[in-house]
Amino acid sequence: MESERSSEFFRIASNTWQEFMDSDQFHSAIACGFSAYLILREKDDERLAEGALGLVRVAIQAALHMDxxxxxxxxxxxxxxxxxxxxxxxxxxxxxxxxxxxxxxxxxxxxxxx
Known part of the structure; x- marks a missing residue:
């Protein structure tokens, strides 16, 4: 049950992250991904926590390269x-x-x- 909740949380967080990315709000996307990482790390869901860090990485790259x-x-x-x-x-x-x-x-x- 707990992994289903973590998966649903990750789905919602990644959809929110994508909305920020689509509107070029890269700093908000970084904050969203990192917040998801912290929560998933506390839930001991290493796989999804790593996925959230991947979102952070992509948002940081976008922020660094936007110009x-x-x-x-x-x-x-x-x-x-x-x-x-x-x-x-x-x-x-x-x-x-x-x-x-x-x-x-x-x-x-x-x-x-x-």
């Missing part, structure tokens, strides 16, 4: 690798490489099994 040209920040928002090392897919405010897509796919597939 750069598009070509200067074309790298994976999760691992930092860039072309030509990896192929990138573009989202609204982020990029993700094929390797990170596979890692996330594997992560969610293993989550469904538990």
């Amino acid at each position: 750069e040209d598009e070509d200067e920040r074309t790298s994976c928002s999760y691992c930092g690798r860039s072309k030509p090392e990896v192929q990138l897919a573009a989202g609204a405010k982020a990029f993700i490489c094929g390797s990170c897509v596979k890692d996330l796919s594997d992560f969610f597939a293993s989550k469904k099994r538990t």
